[in-house]
Amino acid sequence: MAENRGFRAKVQRFGSYLSGMIMPNIGAFIAWGIITALFIPDGWWPNEQLATLVDPMINYLLPLLIGFTGGRMVHGFRGGVVGATATMGVIVGADIPMFLGAMIMGPLAGYLMKKIDQAFLDKIKSGFEMLYNNFSAGILAAILAGIAVKLIGPVVESLNNVLAAGVETIINAGLLPLANVIIEPAKILFLNNAINHGILGPIGVEQAADTGKSILFLLEANPGPGLGILLAFAIFGKGMSKSSAPGAIVIQFLGGIHEIYFPYILSKPALLLAAIGGGVSGVLTFQIFGAGLVATASPGSIFAVFIMASKGSYLGIALGVIVAAAVSFFLAALILKTSKTEEEDLSEATGKMEEMKGKKSSVTGALGQKDEETDAQAESQEEQEKSKDEINKIIFACDAGMGSSAMGSSLLKNKFKKADIDIFVTNKAINEIPDDADIVITHKDLTDRAKMKLPTAEHISVENFLNSPKYEELVQRLKN
Template sequence: MSTETINKNESGGVRVKVQQLGRLLSGMVMPNMGAFIAWGLITALFIPTGWFPNEYLGKLVDPMITYLLPLLIGYTGGQMVHGKRGAVIGAIATIGVIVGADIPMFLGAMIVGPLAGWVLKQLDKLYEGKVKSGFEMLVNNFSLGIVGAILSIVAFTGIGPLVESLTRLLSSGVEVLVNASLLPLVNIIIEPAKVLFLNNAINHGIMSPIATEEAARLGQSVLYMLESNPGPGLGILLAYWFVGRGTAKASAPGAAVIHFFGGIHEIYFPYILMKPILIVAAIAGGVAGTFVFQILGAGLVGPASPGSIFAYLAMAPKGGLIPVLAGVLVATVVSFFVSAVLLKTGKKGEEEPNLEEAAAKMKEMKSSGMKDQVDPSAAAVVAAKGKEEVNKIVFACDAGMGSSAMGASVLRKKLQQAGVNITVVNSAVSEIPDDADIVITQKTLTDRAIAKQPNAEHISIDNFLKSPRYDELVERLKD
């Protein structure tokens, strides 16, 4: 094997591990994003500098950020590793880091939640099948209680203070960047990482915890906007719309609407993969937008998730709407003009970029961190059901919020047009409901979906936005 091949394999392995870590971090936050938004709204409305200051209702702010949000993260992290038992012990360990620190313990919860679930999982394996009949509940409850108590003490005395020091160090680093007017340079890292599908890891796993601690102290944080700014992606899509060619030009307006108003940023990643040099436009837009945010003192009171302009409007602090919108606008304009120049200066006779190939490449990149993969040539349709047996169709993806939501919307519209009254929903692949009759996933997720719901019919597709299997399914259910 050549040195080049070894280096390629090593770099690919590193990317896969980073993606897996990113999924773990974002997977603990994204299911609880509604709670973060609730805290952000209460903060924006009722703190002394909020839209409607109210001392009585403002009492909700501190308990939510101190206890509720970290406990939800720790609970979810433990559940991801070891189900309900892992969730419970994750919450027990998390209360240790909460009490053992003087700042919101989001990073601490991300560490001890999965760790506690893993420890209990290993213990359960040791005595699995060795407990006498009738003593299972006693052993299960006491093992969880004893290990949970030990882990909460360890978290309280050791992990909590350590993570607090780390958080303060990271916050100090951010302050140094802000004071030196270097914060926009962070987008040089963020924008390429987003296209590699590390966007959720960066936003929810790194930026949001630090930003939430900063927002609790200062009332707002610019860090919420570093990754979620819809401006760079919108500029690229508008450039394709005005100066692009072929299918990319035709599909760009719809993608722009989904991206800017729906907040699903993954929609513009294939457009960059079609012409990778456009990452320069994304970086330029991100840097310009963050620069405007910084000089105008912009910030949000809570996370903008998804990264929709509506989320920005909802999370903007009182008197801070204009700086927020200015940063988004500047990012869009800069990204648009750089993208337009790059698209117009392509080589003459250059083949038209293939959007479908780019989308397939995107799906491959997104799923490359999965251990279980299916044969790409497999149709993966299991136990086809008749119309009378189908009451619910579930689209499933990693987080259950992005591509699966788009796919569910597309199929729902097709079924309505065909006069077929069947419920269509979306979910995370790890949370497919028990009453799902048909489950639709990307090919690389089908094995996990089958393991979660083996009795459902499973359909694999390449592209959630456009797949011939949609029409095939509609015709089958209609007939």
């Protein structure tokens, strides 16, 4: 059992790392998708000159951004520069977009640069630091770029071709809907980012570059299965699950935060069959109508899905979402109505989810849980005595800087607005916490990482981002 938990934790960290390289650059992917949808010959407004942006962006801009982000995650800006330069090697050494190569070279370059600095930086004599910094990074980057051109680029291209051929074979055989037999359970285990951004996304981008759309972008982002399950709870659920389901629908379907419905499935594991049924039927409908997106829809909101829809795919996408929601609703309703056992308390189900994820989820707050960990780290006297004038920037931080931290940031902004407190509040990934942050708010399991990133800031630990008494305490403190 312990070995299984350890393996699962490693896989989850791997998935988090993959998504950490992709998600900060989603804006660039969306920009590429919009340009592709509008200006290629089959787009909405074909334009030969503007269409020339498509190939350079997919072949150079996007892989370099991924490589830079991967290197920076390991060893700061210095690792990012070496990572981007090394990524250029796999770009030149292959004839396809090198997303997979960038996800290898970026972190590898950052790791090697970090090890070299650990070995030599303290031994550099005063006055030679800049010389060492520039030439060590330059020499390592040149070596890695050369190796990537000759060795890593061709190998990654071959691997990428095998994966793409496998996906194409599955699609041609009409078996793509069965992918959701894996994807839906993976979402409950928080491996969806690894699958979506690490595998489906890069292959989907290549397909979109060739045909103007890809169905792969819809496999994980479809909000239909989660909508159907939540609707079933809103009608046939009991107690807290019934009363909280309508609010969860808004967050999941409109906001795109899919993790909100995971505890509902964990409260009755048989509901996983409803999620799988909805996912499979939705993808089958997408496939029948030839629907696809031009780029990744992130987050998985119905709005994001339609904004990224390719020309001629709107009907197919709408029907796919409706069918997925209807099937998952029917199966979930059947399971809820025929179940002979009492429904497990949602707080216990949320605990299961938190154990699998490795940290508490923001969904706890959305479900009305108000308990705070009594043994949270005490804030220092110096931090408590900070005055309002000393605090200019408050940062909510989580793994990716999206989802839960964004919702917590929005909540505190509203509280500040009502209290007439004019202090800047925003959300960031932990690796992107700015140096001038005065207060950093994180989940208690991430606070130590945040303190390592910025030890000079005041750190506030919360049990969940959506419902913490720490917010009211902070408001009162700043008002006084």
